[in-house]
Amino acid sequence: MTDRFSFQVSATDGRARTGVISTPRGDIRTPAFMPVGTAATVKAMMPESVRATGADILLGNTYHLMLRPGAERVERLGGLHRFMNWERPILTDSGGFQVMSLSSLRKLTEEGVTFSSHVDGSKHFLSPETSMQIQRQLGSDIVMCFDECPALPATEAEVAQSMRMSMRWAQRSRDAFGDRPGHALFGIMQGGVTPELREESAEALKAIGFEGYAIGGLAVGEGQEAMFGVLDYAPGYLPEDKPRYLMGVGKPDDIVGAVVRGVDMMDCVLPSRSGRTGQAWTRRGQVNIKNARHADDPRPLDEHCTCPACTGYSRAYLHHVFRAGEMISGMLLTWHNLHYFQELMAGLRAAIAEGHLDAFVAEFEAMRAQGDIEPL
Numbered sequence: 001m002t003d004r005f006s007f008q009v010s011a012t013d014g015r016a017r018t019g020v021i022s023t024p025r026g027d028i029r030t031p032a033f034m035p036v037g038t039a040a041t042v043k044a045m046m047p048e049s050v051r052a053t054g055a056d057i058l059l060g061n062t063y064h065l066m067l068r069p070g071a072e073r074v075e076r077l078g079g080l081h082r083f084m085n086w087e088r089p090i091l092t093d094s095g096g097f098q099v100m101s102l103s104s105l106r107k108l109t110e111e112g113v114t115f116s117s118h119v120d121g122s123k124h125f126l127s128p129e130t131s132m133q134i135q136r137q138l139g140s141d142i143v144m145c146f147d148e149c150p151a152l153p154a155t156e157a158e159v160a161q162s163m164r165m166s167m168r169w170a171q172r173s174r175d176a177f178g179d180r181p182g183h184a185l186f187g188i189m190q191g192g193v194t195p196e197l198r199e200e201s202a203e204a205l206k207a208i209g210f211e212g213y214a215i216g217g218l219a220v221g222e223g224q225e226a227m228f229g230v231l232d233y234a235p236g237y238l239p240e241d242k243p244r245y246l247m248g249v250g251k252p253d254d255i256v257g258a259v260v261r262g263v264d265m266m267d268c269v270l271p272s273r274s275g276r277t278g279q280a281w282t283r284r285g286q287v288n289i290k291n292a293r294h295a296d297d298p299r300p301l302d303e304h305c306t307c308p309a310c311t312g313y314s315r316a317y318l319h320h321v322f323r324a325g326e327m328i329s330g331m332l333l334t335w336h337n338l339h340y341f342q343e344l345m346a347g348l349r350a351a352i353a354e355g356h357l358d359a360f361v362a363e364f365e366a367m368r369a370q371g372d373i374e375p376l
């Protein structure tokens, strides 16, 4: 165990990297996928089950937790790790993105954002300083800078103006974070789809200095092609010896494409949210368990998967419990999806370590191209 936060790249293959982020709460193998525990729970999963899927780290949402149950309450109860019974690393976002997407009556100034809670309408203020305080109260291991992600569509001038304010906020976040050994603060690169703005943002962040760097402003509806277009150059502006985090990504093919382009960390609600709406992700793509073709099918979702949903239950059962609205439906499909995402990350890590990433990606694409198994 270490008392410091550090990152070590152990192998590269093209632009892809594999390595380990070390923290006092445990190691994070990269490339890493972080399940999202929005309200201090990965929905439908026990923390030990999340760990059993292979997750090294969870993401918590500052916006949700500050509104309910409140950061001060979580701090009084021993911090987020103790509160939710997850002793391994936790990354918290800054709250900024969800203020923009979820709250009403927002007022944005250079100082910060005033907004009304989507839960009870109460008034709140988030700024670089208050976001750092809340993330410290939660006890987060990896803290994200408070930034602004401009609503799309936006002109290049609007994106530039917003990015420059986010860079001023990044300095304020760094100043407010203080000296916290073992904890990390990540800067967030903005700049939309303009290479010059991405580079300007990266230079501003590097001048401040962070323990890791996120690529922000993507996965907000711009489409995979535009996202990969930015990822073709943006990671190259960031330091090679620090982790690179792509926020809010994504689908399995987004993840593979991001890792190939040099991304080390990702998070997404997709595996858990899909699990509650009857959608499964397998090596052969997406399966809609609601579909009547599964009603008499005794086969597992994926015969090669070792998760509890695939080793213990048939497609027919999964179809039945979804249709019947039984809670075990969301539990089993979420477990399977998280297991599949973590297996994908393990496969990517091994392929990079062995220098076989091209072959791994070709196999990944070939399996998906086959589509789901034929109905009986």
Ligand SMILES: [Zn+2]
Binding pocket: 301, 302, 305, 306, 307, 308, 309, 310, 311, 336, 339
């Ligand atoms: Zn499975």
